[in-house]
Amino acid sequence: MASTITEFDHLKIPLETILETTNNFDDKNVIGEGGFGKVYKGELWRSWRYEKISARRLDRKHGQGDVEFWTEISALSVLDYYCIVExxxxxxxxxxxxxxxxxxxxxxxxxxxxxxPTTFSWQGRLWACETIVKAISHIHGESRRAFSFIHRNINSSTILLDKNWKAKLSGFEFSIKHSLDRKNLGIHSEVIGTQGYIDPTYLMTGSVTHKSDVYSLGVVLFEILCGRLAYNPNEQDDKKFLAPLAKYHYEKGTLHDIIHPEIWNQVARDSKKKMRFEKISKIAYSCLNKEREQRPDMDQVVHELEDIVNALSSDYEGDGTDSLDASDIVSVEESKSVVESTMSNSEKALSSDYEADGTDSQDALDIVSVEESKSVVESTMSNSEKMCQIKRVTLSDVNGKFLM
Structure with a gap:
């Protein structure tokens, strides 16, 4: 363990600092609790400014300990990506x-x-779907990395949302790191996960692969599409678990019977929204395939989701409809007032340049003049990545229930 500690020495934060940040772990600062323990909010002086942080404090009574602690640190220290916790x-x-x-x-x-569905509307759900699949694709491996991760606990509690409904994947304490060239080989391990999300093959055989994460993704996508939790103990027996319920209704062509009425109202009244709903539900259904080999690779899923979201952006550029709620108020005619208000509000100053290089938000906007406002807003509207990317942040392990 000493070598492990030395390897991550640059990430150490003194206990005294954390006690000060959380006011001695005051219950008033608790923002969540899961299988790892309570999560506290606070502010930490970092890079010449205070930053809001979350502090997950291990509580061994939940059954986790040193292994899970170091597993998460090992994973997060190398997974530097805007859709993953910072x-x-x-x-x-x-x-x-x-x-x-x-x-x-x-x-x-x-x-x-x-x-x-009022707060988390159809448009926000599309952005969440896209960034969730990008996060999973990233941990499953890229060509420039020699290793890959299996998350093992993807669920709607380990996925968090920022103010633009972009997803941040957290909860890596059960993840498995292995060589990228062995990506498609099963690993035998103790079955760990959250009820309603676990790959049935993993449950039966104890063998987990990247396609087990793909199954969990399918459940999450149906949660988002339907506005339902993966497991609801208060439902009738045949409706407790969303995965088999969604598969049944997808095959029957009756998904609308299990969708939150307001979500369906948002989708059904617009042919383009309905088409996107059908495309994402097809992806979700394929992820739940009983045969692992028939489940899609994450690269394929990312490509399909990007096409769907890019089409949404194109629609907005053409007629100003079916866009992310936060951008609906922006038109070229209104650009002068929009840019001026943005320049005066540091909370909204996280432009794509700021996110990319970390420059001060005010500096990022000082160069924008009213005369340039038209081109600024148009370029913002035409690039969905720059519209909604923010600095990587998240809270992990909120209300997760684990099966061991």
Whole structure:
């Protein structure tokens, strides 16, 4: 363990600092609790400014310990991506084990918003779907990396949403890191996951692969599409689990029977929205295939979701409809007032340049003049990535229930 600690020395944060940040772990600062323990909010002086953070404090009574603690640190320290939680540091002192991640502009876990189609509208759900699949594709491996991760606990509580409904994947304490060239080989392990999301083949055989994560993704996509939780103990027996229920209704062509009425109202009245709903439901259904080999690769899923979201952006550029709610108020005619108001509000100054290189938000906007406003707004509207990317932040492990 000493070598492990040395390897991550640059991420250590003194316990004294965390106690000050969380006001001695005051219950008033608790923002969640899961299988790892309670999660506290706070502010940490970092890079010459205070940053909002979340502190996950290990509580061994839940059954987790050193292995899970170091597994998460090992994963987050190398997974630097805008759709994944930002690792800030950790504390391993006086028998305290605490993981610190960013907490800027986080709205909460996906599970909190599934049944709220007014706040979490159809447009926001599309952005969430796209960024979730990008996060999973990233952890499954890229050509420039020699290793890959299997998450093993993808669910709507380990996925968090920022103010633009972009997803942040967290909860890596059960992840498995292995060689990229062995990506498609099964790994035998203790079955770990969250009820309603676990690959049935993994449950039966104890063998887990990247396609087990793909199955969990299928469940999450149907949660988003239907506005329902993966498991609801209060439902009738044949409706408790969303995965088999969604598969049945997809095959019968009756998905609308299990969708939140308001979500369906948002989709059914617009042919383009309905077409996108059908495309995403087809992806979700393919992810739930009983045969692992028949489930899609994540690269394929990313490509299909990007096409859907890019088409949504193109629609907006053409007629100003069917766009992310936050951008509906922007038109070229209104660009002068929009840019001026943006320039005066540092909360909204996280432009794509700022996100990319970390420059001060005010500096990023000082160059924008009213005369340039038309081109600024048009370029913003035409690039969905730059519209909604924000600095990587998240809270992890909120309200997760684990099966061991």
């Amino acid at each position: 690792m800030i540091g950790f504390c391993d002192e006086n028998d305290e084990k605490i993981i610190i991640t960013g907490y800027h502009y986080i709205k909460g876990s996906l599970s909190m918003y599934l049944g709220d």
